[in-house]
Amino acid sequence: MIEFHLDSRSGVSPYLQLVHQVRHALRLGLLREGDQLPTVKDVVARLAINPNTVLKAYRELEHAGLVAARPGVGTFVTGSSLADPALAAHGPLRRELRGWMVKARRAGLDEESIEALFRDAVRSARIEGVA
Amino acid sequence: MTVALAARGLGKRYGRRWALSGCTLEVPAGHVAGLVGPNGAGKTTLLQLAVGLIEPSAGSIAVLGEEVAATPAQLARVGFVAQDTPLYASLSVADHLRLGAALNPRWDAALAQARCARIGLDRAQRAGTLSGGQRAQLALTLAIAKRPELLVLDEPVASLDPLARREFLQALMEFTAEHTVSVLLSSHLVADLERVCDHLILLAEGHVQLSGEVDELLASHRRLSGPRRDSARLPSSQQVVEETHTDRQSTLLIRTKEPVIDPAWTVEEVSLEDIVLAYMGRPAGDPELVKVGQ
Numbered sequence: 001m002i003e004f005h006l007d008s009r010s011g012v013s014p015y016l017q018l019v020h021q022v023r024h025a026l027r028l029g030l031l032r033e034g035d036q037l038p039t040v041k042d043v044v045a046r047l048a049i050n051p052n053t054v055l056k057a058y059r060e061l062e063h064a065g066l067v068a069a070r071p072g073v074g075t076f077v078t079g080s081s082l083a084d085p086a087l088a089a090h091g092p093l094r095r096e097l098r099g100w101m102v103k104a105r106r107a108g109l110d111e112e113s114i115e116a117l118f119r120d121a122v123r124s125a126r127i128e129g130v131a
Numbered sequence: 132m133t134v135a136l137a138a139r140g141l142g143k144r145y146g147r148r149w150a151l152s153g154c155t156l157e158v159p160a161g162h163v164a165g166l167v168g169p170n171g172a173g174k175t176t177l178l179q180l181a182v183g184l185i186e187p188s189a190g191s192i193a194v195l196g197e198e199v200a201a202t203p204a205q206l207a208r209v210g211f212v213a214q215d216t217p218l219y220a221s222l223s224v225a226d227h228l229r230l231g232a233a234l235n236p237r238w239d240a241a242l243a244q245a246r247c248a249r250i251g252l253d254r255a256q257r258a259g260t261l262s263g264g265q266r267a268q269l270a271l272t273l274a275i276a277k278r279p280e281l282l283v284l285d286e287p288v289a290s291l292d293p294l295a296r297r298e299f300l301q302a303l304m305e306f307t308a309e310h311t312v313s314v315l316l317s318s319h320l321v322a323d324l325e326r327v328c329d330h331l332i333l334l335a336e337g338h339v340q341l342s343g344e345v346d347e348l349l350a351s352h353r354r355l356s357g358p359r360r361d362s363a364r365l366p367s368s369q370q371v372v373e374e375t376h377t378d379r380q381s382t383l384l385i386r387t388k389e390p391v392i393d394p395a396w397t398v399e400e401v402s403l404e405d406i407v408l409a410y411m412g413r414p415a416g417d418p419e420l421v422k423v424g425q
Contacts, residue, residue, distance in 0.1 A: 008325050011400030013349040044308045048300040049326045050163050051308035056346070127392050 001038060002031055006047055014049060018057035026066060026077070037067060037075040135160040135281050135313035136181055140190030143176050150176040151337045154190070158315060158330060163307060165328030165345075166317040167407055172334040174317040175214065178285050181315065182211045195280055195313075207236050210279030214286050216270035220259030224252050227273060235277040243276035246302070264295025268302060275306050282306075284316040288323055300327050321404040331403070333410055341410045342422055345403065352406050355396040356382045373409040384409045 002025050004018055012020070025031040038046075040054045058075050061067045068078045104114050134157055141154040151173035158164045166174050179185045180192050183201040192199050195208055218227060224247060232238045247254065250268045258266065267287060274282060284303075288296040304327055307314060318324050324331065331348060333341040341348075352372070359381045362371045369391070373384040384401060385391075391398045 006326060008322055009402055011349060011402045011405075013346040014326060015346060041305065041308050044304045045301055047326065048297050048304055050304060050329050052162065052329045053326075123398075124394070127394060 001036060004038070004043055004047060006049065015053045015057040015060070018043075018054065019060050022057075022061055022066065031077050033077055033079060035077045037077070039074055133160055134158070134193075134196060135162065135164070136192070136194050136315060138177075138180075138190065138192045141177075141180065141187055141192050142189035143173075143180060143185065144188040149188075149337055151180070151334075152189070154334075154337075154339055156332060156339050156342050158313070158332070160195070160313045161311065162330045163304075163314040163316070163328050164330040164332060165324035166315060166332050166334065167319065167321055167324060168317075168334035168340075169411065170319060173337045174319075174334055175285055177334065178211075178283050178315065178317060182209055182283050184211075203236075207277070208280045210274035210277055210282040212270050212274045212282075212284040212287055215290065216267045216287065218258040218261075218266060218270060221257060223255055223257050224261075224269060225254040227258060227269060228254075228276075231273045231276055237278045239276045239278050242278075243272055246272045246276070250302075262295075264291055264298065267291055267295065267299050271299065271302060275310075278310070280312060282312055282314045284314070286317055286319070288318065289320070296323065303327065321407050325403045331407075333407055335411050339421055340413060341407075348406055349400070349403060351386050351388060352384060352401045353387065353391060354382065354384050354399045354401050354405070355391060356380065356399075357396040360395075372406075373412060 002021065004021055006014055006017055010017070022031065022037065037058065040051055040058070043049065043054045044051050058067065058069065062069060062075075066078065067075050069075045101114065104117070109117070136156075136158040138154050138156050142152040143150045144152075154173075154177065166177065168174050176185070180187055181194055181199065183199045183205070194205070197205060199205070219230075222230070228240075228243050228247070231243065232240055246268075250265065250272075252261075252265060252269060258269065261269065271284075271287070274284075287303075288299050291299060300323065303314070303316075306312065316324075316328075325345070329345050331341070331343065331345050332339060357380070359376055359379055362374050362381070362383060365371065365383075365385070368389050369385045369387045371383055371385055375382050384405070
C-alpha cells in the first residue's frame, strides 16, 4: 500500500500529484500487480483533501489502464505496464546519467547549474515534440 | 439537482455602500466550493444571502434550485456554520444535541453521537469551556447532523491553530466523502482551500473576480519570464493576468489553454495562491477573465 502526500506549493493540481505518485511507484516497482490503492475515504481522512480529487485521480489511472476499481472492494493495480520495461531501462540510463554528471562536474558546473541544464534539456525536448 | 447555488445580478446595499454588487455565479452541486477574498470583500454578505439571513437589494439568488426563502422546508435542506462558530456557552454538549434533535426534522442522532465520541467531547461539558477546536467541531457536528444538502460555512477555521484546522477540514472532507452534499465555505487563507475545494470563487470589493474549477485554474495559468517584451505581442491565445517589467526582463502571469512553445520564455507552474493574488490586484470584475473553463 502506498501513502500519498501533497505539496501545496508546486502549482501542480492535487489530483495530478496523486496520479504522478502512483505512476512513480509503479515505475520504481513499489506498487505491483494486485496491490490495492488506499480507499478514497482513507486518503480523504489522511490528507484532509476533497474526495472528488481522489476520485478524479483514480478515474484517470483507470482510464490509463493502470488500475481497476472493483465495486465495493477497492481499487487495484492491474498490470505492470509501466514497471517492467521501464525498470529494466533504469539501470543503464542511470549509469549514463552518472557518467554525464561526472563530466559536468569536471567542466566546473555546480549542482544548481546541472539542474538548470537538465530542466532546460527536458523542456527543449518537449517543445520539439510539440512543434 | 445540478446547481447548488446560482446568483444573478445579486447585490446587497447597506446605507449607501454596496457590500456586494453585480454578482453572477453558479456553483455546481456535489462540489466543495471555496469563497476567497480579502477582508471586506463581501464573502459574509454572499453567504448570509445564500442562507436567507439577509435579503438581496438587487438581483436574485437560488440554492438547490429554489429561490432563497427562509421557509422551514428550505431551512431543513441548508446547514450553516456562522463565523466564530457560535454556540450557547452555558449549555452542555448534550443540551446542544438535544436542541438539534428537537429543531431539525431530519436530525441524524446516530451521526451526531458517533462524531462526538470520535472527537472525544464530554457530553456534560458546557460549550463555553470547550477549546476553540472542540467548539468548531461541535458546531460542525450540529450542522452536518441535520443532514443538509448544502452546507455553508463562514470562515470556519480562521481562528483555529494549525492542528485543529487540519482536524476540522478532515472531518468536513470525511463527511463529504460519505454523503451526497454540496459545500460552500469561505476563507481568506487560500492554502486552506487548495486541498479541500474543487471549485473556487474569488470576491474582491464586492465583485466576483474569478470563478472556476481548481484543477482548471491550475492547468490554465503559467508564469513566463524572459527578456523584456511588450505583452501586446503575445499570441491571442494567451491572456495576461498580471505583468511586471524591468528594463531587461518581463515576468507575466498568463492564462492559456495551449502549451507555451516560445523558447525565449521560462515557463513555470503557478500555485493557487499566486493565481488568487494576481486576480485580486486586477480592476473590479473584468468580464473577459471572470469565468474559467468555457
